[in-house]
Amino acid sequence: MVENDSRPFRVIVAGGGIAGLLMSHALHRAGIDHVVLESHSNVIATGGASFGFWPHAARIVDQLGLWEKVQELSIPMKTSHNRSPNGYTISKTRLFEEVTSRHGYDFLVIERQQFVKILYDSLPDKTRVLENKVVRDIEDIPDGVRVVLGDGSVEEGDIVVGCDGVNSAVRRLMWERAKKNIPECVSEAEETSLTTEYSCLLGVAPPIPGMRKANMTITQHQGFSLMCTTQRDQTFFFVFIKLPKAIHWPDRKRYSAEEAEAEAAKYVDLPVADGIRFGQLWKQRVRGHLYCLEEGIFKLWHHERIVLVGDSAHKMTPTMALGGSCTIESVAVIVNELRREILATPSRKPGSATITTLFNRYQRKREKRAKMIYNVTHEATRVQARDGLSRTLHAMFVAPFVSSQTIADKFALLVKGAAKFDFIPVPARPKGTVDFADERSTEPLVAASKPSGQQRSTTSIRARIQLYFFYRPLRYLWRLFVS
Numbered sequence: 001m002v003e004n005d006s007r008p009f010r011v012i013v014a015g016g017g018i019a020g021l022l023m024s025h026a027l028h029r030a031g032i033d034h035v036v037l038e039s040h041s042n043v044i045a046t047g048g049a050s051f052g053f054w055p056h057a058a059r060i061v062d063q064l065g066l067w068e069k070v071q072e073l074s075i076p077m078k079t080s081h082n083r084s085p086n087g088y089t090i091s092k093t094r095l096f097e098e099v100t101s102r103h104g105y106d107f108l109v110i111e112r113q114q115f116v117k118i119l120y121d122s123l124p125d126k127t128r129v130l131e132n133k134v135v136r137d138i139e140d141i142p143d144g145v146r147v148v149l150g151d152g153s154v155e156e157g158d159i160v161v162g163c164d165g166v167n168s169a170v171r172r173l174m175w176e177r178a179k180k181n182i183p184e185c186v187s188e189a190e191e192t193s194l195t196t197e198y199s200c201l202l203g204v205a206p207p208i209p210g211m212r213k214a215n216m217t218i219t220q221h222q223g224f225s226l227m228c229t230t231q232r233d234q235t236f237f238f239v240f241i242k243l244p245k246a247i248h249w250p251d252r253k254r255y256s257a258e259e260a261e262a263e264a265a266k267y268v269d270l271p272v273a274d275g276i277r278f279g280q281l282w283k284q285r286v287r288g289h290l291y292c293l294e295e296g297i298f299k300l301w302h303h304e305r306i307v308l309v310g311d312s313a314h315k316m317t318p319t320m321a322l323g324g325s326c327t328i329e330s331v332a333v334i335v336n337e338l339r340r341e342i343l344a345t346p347s348r349k350p351g352s353a354t355i356t357t358l359f360n361r362y363q364r365k366r367e368k369r370a371k372m373i374y375n376v377t378h379e380a381t382r383v384q385a386r387d388g389l390s391r392t393l394h395a396m397f398v399a400p401f402v403s404s405q406t407i408a409d410k411f412a413l414l415v416k417g418a419a420k421f422d423f424i425p426v427p428a429r430p431k432g433t434v435d436f437a438d439e440r441s442t443e444p445l446v447a448a449s450k451p452s453g454q455q456r457s458t459t460s461i462r463a464r465i466q467l468y469f470f471y472r473p474l475r476y477l478w479r480l481f482v483s
């Protein structure tokens with residue numbers, strides 16, 4: 001007890017992935033003692049393909065002084081192509097440039113592993129990240145918690161933050177404790193709500209000659225879609241595949257390298273760009289995996305001194321690159337809340353009741369937004385894979401004709417409402433036409449997002465008539481039915 005009183009407030013972060021490493025940066029900036037426990041022997045040597053930065057995530061990364069490092073590794077995304085199963089371009093937009101013009105930040109995509117490396121390499125104190133530490137149990141100690149690790153060692157602190165990803169051990173342990181205290185507080189529906197309806201064959205290949213750089217291509221098929229993102233030094237690929245039957249947690253499917261190979265063989269002849277087939281990417285891949293794509297948002301994000309941040313609380317498909325941005329925002333909000341309460345407590349050690357209040361505030365601030373983002377990615381995955389009649393019709397006859405300005409305006413509503421660290425300044429950057437809600441200085445969104453002056457004349461009535469009522473639909477139908 002005396003020992004607990006004499007040490008500062010200490011946060012135990014379970015998981016050293018994107019959320020866990022960002023937590024370490026942010027807690028350091030907030031002056032909060034902490035440790036990060038990562039199960040793998042090497043934090044940096046992880047798999048995956050790409051990590052895309054929407055402007056709201058870019059702003060938070062920028063606050064931590066890491067945006068330049070991301071910029072060094074990528075070129076701003078420009079165009080987006082939507083292709084029919086036979087590979088013809090249904091629509092081509094300058095969506096990413098529209099996003100940049102609204103929010104100031106370029107839309108950047110880097111390898112997920114590179115982002116983890118940036119986060120780790122730039123940590124002010126790497127001794128806080130312990131590798132080979134598998135969280136096994138959480139016990140109560142007076143005014144705190146003790147985390148028991150796979151190697152028999154323990155870590156003591158005031159709270160545990162579960163940044164241990166979609167299959168979170170912290171979430172499972174939290175549920176067990178919550179059910180013991182209040183049996184009805186975690187329902188069976190809650191426990192099985194994490195659902196896998198899609199798998200994803202993803203990977204990284206070198207630049208492929210003939211594929212336009214800084215471009216995203218989505219090729220729609222019945223029951224699956226192919227997505228390729230090209231960067232200066234890499235080509236990222238994803239095949240989102242509808243499973244014959246949904247899998248509900250705690251059931252999980254892990255795929256072997258042989259299963260990934262067998263799955264890839266089904267797509268090798270399919271076009272992903274003009275004259276380029278999926279087989280070329282798969283053959284030249286640096287790495288490629290077949291993963292389950294779990295989806296779900298839990299109801300219980302915290303209990304007693306345990307709180308969930310990132311994929312452990314809200315998991316979405318990577319279709320829109322929004323899951324990572326959502327995680328980055330959650331880190332900002334939880335650290336804002338922690339810092340505020342610690343500073344407001346004379347002893348600098350908030351007690352259990354205050355911790356519950358701050359966790360409540362964190363969930364309240366994040367839950368609605370996470371659900372909104374979840375709904376966007378959930379639907380996008382299914383429209384792109386033409387999942388069902390109405391989505392097929394939408395994919396074929398509606399989506400191709402929505403202008404990139406309209407899409408960017410819709411996303412601007414989501415981007416501008418994002419949180420950021422409230423105790424770290426945002427570096428000065430060129431502004432876009434849409435202010436973030438917490439930085440609003442000028443006009444409301446509708447007025448601000450309209451192209452102004454010169455720009456407005458280029459998206460003139462003449463151009464719109466040509467685009468919507470003549471050229472694009474004709475070309476589209478020709479390619480769909482005749483070619």
Ligand SMILES: Cc1cc2nc3c(=O)[nH]c(=O)nc-3n(C[C@H](O)[C@H](O)[C@H](O)COP(=O)(O)OP(=O)(O)OC[C@H]3O[C@@H](n4cnc5c(N)ncnc54)[C@H](O)[C@@H]3O)c2cc1C
Nearest residue numbers: 015017018019039048049050134135164165169310311318
């Ligand atoms: C291998 C991998 C590849 C991915 N690839 C992509 C991709 O290509 N594109 C994309 O958009 N998203 C990808 N994601 C998901 C994306 O990184 C996350 O959605 C997002 O960044 C949320 O981050 P997170 O920190 O909550 O979870 P994660 O990034 O999953 O990190 C969780 C961390 O916790 C560790 N951990 C798990 N259990 C324990 C335990 N019991 N004790 C201690 N540590 C534990 C894990 O090893 C991992 O490092 C990938 C995730 C992983 C793990």
